[in-house]
Amino acid sequence: MKKHLFVINPVSGSANTHELLHDIDRHFSTSHTEFKILQTTGSNDAAAIQHALNTYLPDVVGVAGGDGSINMVAPLLISTGIPLGIIPSGSANGLAGEFGISMDNALQNILGERTRHLDVALINDRHYMLHMADLGLNASLVRRYEEENRSGFMGYAISAIQELPMLQRHFRVIITSGNSKTEFETNFLVIANTRMYGTGYEVNPVGKFDDQQVELCMMKPLSAELIINNLFLQNQPDRDSELFDIYSYQEVQIQSSTPIDFQSDGEYIGELTDLHIRVLSDQLRIVVPDQS
Incomplete structure (x- = not known):
């Protein structure tokens, strides 16, 4: 039984x-x-x-x-x-x-x-990520959301509006994978194992939950109105105005010269300068609908 x-x-x-x-x-x-x-x-x-x-x-x-x-x-x-x-x-x-x-x-x-396997990202050899993690803008929003003890989508939207000044705070990161090293400047870097945030915004249209890779999604320089409307308020952007450049990795190191707010799967972790991310395949199975 x-x-x-x-x-x-x-x-x-x-x-x-x-x-x-x-x-x-x-x-x-x-x-x-x-x-x-x-x-x-x-x-x-x-x-x-x-x-x-x-x-x-x-x-x-x-x-x-x-x-x-x-x-x-x-x-x-x-x-x-x-x-x-x-x-x-x-x-x-x-x-x-x-x-x-x-x-x-x-x-x-x-x-x-009926089950499907879900890749799991291991961050800094101690923290499992299932869905989405990020550095910068949204992590600061999650921190504010937790500090002010808000709840529900409206509370999230209020916190998002209050975090508008973060749009002016860019940070520089060095991305290292194997022998490849690239430098980026952004105010929002998403580590995506799947496609969508809980708001329904598809930050990672190329993402697959079982492809043994995560995507790093770097936000482009964009207006505050476009970011708030598309990312936080559930209005899908036109494909011509995508918010992110996207790169796929099986293992990757992210380094910053300054501490940056970091959250994983909706939980604020703290300010970090270094992230090592490694994808573990077939570690977890999710029960899914018949048509999934």
Whole structure:
């Protein structure tokens, strides 16, 4: 009998936890599967999840929450062979959007257990990135968003507008891969494992989540209005006015002479001057819809 572990963030986004628990019971009580539910509390959650993995030994782990909840559970599943089922109940669900996962199909996906593998980027040999990381403008926005304890898309948009002065702060980076070394100046550098931010903006149209590469997307010099409208306010730009130059790497080093704000998968990490990025293939499997 298959065993499913559900990790639920009860305060994530606008999800109705009681309704979700009812739906899980309805789907899984009659499907000849066993299931266990663990609700996060904000205290020692990673240790509690690891304990459940070690003792319950699930075949599949479903996570209900936003990108933060996914980022807490996914590293615990890397190299275990246990698939991750995403239940996108948070206010930011960028990875779910990449796979076509919604609240309407999430539980049925987990029952079906169709999976795709997702490359994972290992940053500085200690931090796993699943979706998107960046230096500069957006990382500063994430820092402000966390410091001011905002929530939801409107809070994100307010923080974005307040970060407009960052558009004037350029930084210079040296990109090294093998014997190749290139220098760039920008105010926003995206490390993209997939195509889209949670807002729906396709920053990396050439991106594939299983091609053993990440893309470095360097923002071009552009107006504040174009950046805010296209990147943060969900209006897709014309192809003639793309915001980024894009380069693909399997392993790459990013160096800056000055500390720069850095965020990964929606979590602000801090100010960094050096990033070493290495792509690990077939480390994590994601449960996906039948048509994905």
